Amino acid sequence: MDWDIISESVPAIFSALPTTLGLVGSSLLIGFILAVLVALGALQKAWFINRPANLFVYIFRSSPLLIQIFLIYYGSGQFRQELTAVGLWHLFREPWFCAVLALSLNTAAYTAEIIRGGIKSVPLDLLEAGAAIGMKKSQIFRRITFPLAIRQSLPAYGNEVILMVKSSSLASTITIMDVTGVYKEIASEYFSPLEPLLIAGSIYLLINFIATQIIAYFERRLAI
Amino acid sequence: MKHLIKTGALAAAFSMGIMSAQADNVIRLATEGAYPPWNAVNSAGQLEGFEIELADELCARAKVECSLQQTAWDGIIPSLQQGKFDVIIAGMSITDKRKKKITFSRAYASSPAFFVVSDDSPLKDFSTEVDSLALGDMDDKEQAALMALKKALDGKTVGVQKGTIHLNFLKEYLKDEIDIRTYATQEQLDLDLQAGRVDVALAAMSYWHKLLSKEEGKNLLTVGPGVTEGPFGEGVGLGFRKKDQALADQFSVAIDSMVADGTLSAMAQKWFGFDAAAK
Amino acid sequence: MDATILSWGDSGWGDEFFFATLMTLAVASCSFLLGLVIAIAAAAMKLSKRRSLTFFANVYTTVVRGIPELLVIYLIFYGSSALLMSIANSFFGIDDYIELPVFVMGVICIGLSSGAYSTEVIRGAVQAVPVGTIEAAKAIGMPTFSRFRRILAPQAIRFALPGLGNVWQLTLKETSLISVIGLTEIVRIAQMGAGSEKKPFLFFITGLILFLVLASLSDKGYKFLEAKAEKGVRVN
Structure with missing residues (x-):
């Protein structure tokens, strides 16, 4: 164990913490909004709405995130002209955009399944009670279905948050200098891979520990 | 390129036993095999390139028996130190930073x-x-x-x-x-x-x-x-463990002799299309 | 798009993709089995009354589930040789260089991760077995091993199957990460093809579709297994 390497890599790896948190935060936010839309789509009766929603969930849940990231990043490079023509290339040109896009779509697919499960778990008689006192459909959804579904989904969503913290490390494969990216650079710079690995691993454990506590706090608050 | 992959796949599929270093008197050289024209794998699945030819010639001139293996660039220095092989011949430049970890022969090539x-x-x-x-x-x-x-x-x-x-x-x-x-x-x-x-x-x-x-x-x-x-750095050289300074010197003398009689320049011209040999 | 790029033989990548798919399946199967072995041990430790055993099993699942698989892979890739050599040196006096083949390193990495998830599944399944059935077996004087084989295991396996199905899908996808240490599975071949033919979209979409096919086949497979395990169970 080389303590010099450890003491030099601590500040460097910690300086990448905002990048990792930024990736996770923005992907979770965008992914959650998408997930609600997809979950609602999947519960629609019209086939032209529920089929695409289910297909989206199937594709992103059944293939590895790594290949999704490569497909979006390197794959889009093959369509540079076309993307420039529709004015999207300046977005796809940026690794950060591609990483957040891939992570958001991926978490949206998993979260949509979680939310759909939550919505289905809401007891029918509650909805009927809402209708009986004259609530409109949108009111029933906003005041009864959605809050209950969220509470029901929270433990599963907590797992998804932890998976996202871990998944964000794959952004390092498309040049993003997150915690894992900086770890890789330090490892090759000092020709000594194990010491900085301890630091990087501890950072992820710490983030996940805090995330677990936050989710647990919300679970307690929302408990009946 | 395609054949290189096949070789890789076969190597991965069939190397299931625990690999251990061979013994005694054979100097084990290691190259990356993915950095043409320095070192690469040809369509027959064999290593070829400037450094492969160079390795043969240097071992002959230094009068040592050598073997050559492929290894990943990532982690090549830790592997040398752990004893996976004895010499790095992989287009590695001689730099002060690397010198802190390993020792080098004199340079045999340089490429701006x-x-x-x-x-x-x-x-x-x-x-x-x-x-x-x-x-x-x-x-x-x-x-x-x-x-x-x-x-x-x-x-x-x-x-x-x-x-x-x-x-x-x-x-x-x-x-x-x-x-x-x-x-x-x-x-x-x-x-x-x-x-x-x-x-x-x-x-x-x-x-x-x-x-x-x-x-x-x-x-x-x-x-x-x-x-x-x-x-x-000072050009591209062979990498050795620090304790193997004597071996490094032996190879440096062999490089000297190749520089002196012009074989090194000819070899560089052949593989690179320009004279990348050290002077 | 040039279809010959994906053809079979020396000019195309069809055969490479085929063998890469077999490699993916091989890594996934071995990792999943290794994971099951680890999980049975870890679940038993978690359910045991010895505090120290519970503690170790908890450390294992927390750490492995809390840090990115990519880092676990780097740890095994860089650390396994040093560890093996120091063991060989201090116990057997062997001073040679020892290295695990990439395949074995891959299976260990993915197996560790798969095992952490399976542990929770198995623990939950064992806890879900009604205590009454075990007590009944005790009451009629069934010996411990028979109790395990005839009462506990069949019920626990049935409860664990859906969860293990999910772990299998997860394991299948995680094998993709082994590409970073050079094992020639699907993603690795896709990367190599994308690099050398300069057609990244074609190669990565092919890889993605191969994974979708594997996932669908697995889905059919464990639906069949589940149906088999449900045989003789009263459905209300």
């Missing part, structure tokens, strides 16, 4: 670093008064060239392979001017250069020379001076 852009780049006409920029002891013209380089690259995104002297150079000299992107393999960098995600790519001339002469590299061109010395 060049910036490459695509032909629709605003930088495509960039050039400096000097063709060659040696960072060691710069004269006025070289100082001016470095300043011009800094100015030209200001605000650009420059791609470079991880764990290389080229990355070290960018960090040391151009950190404030440019945005550095690092890649695990040179091929990924090539994809992003073609896609326009990086404005400029930096690598050794020995690599560019081959790519730029092929169909997929015909829209690429080198700009500015070839850069040497400083972080690029």
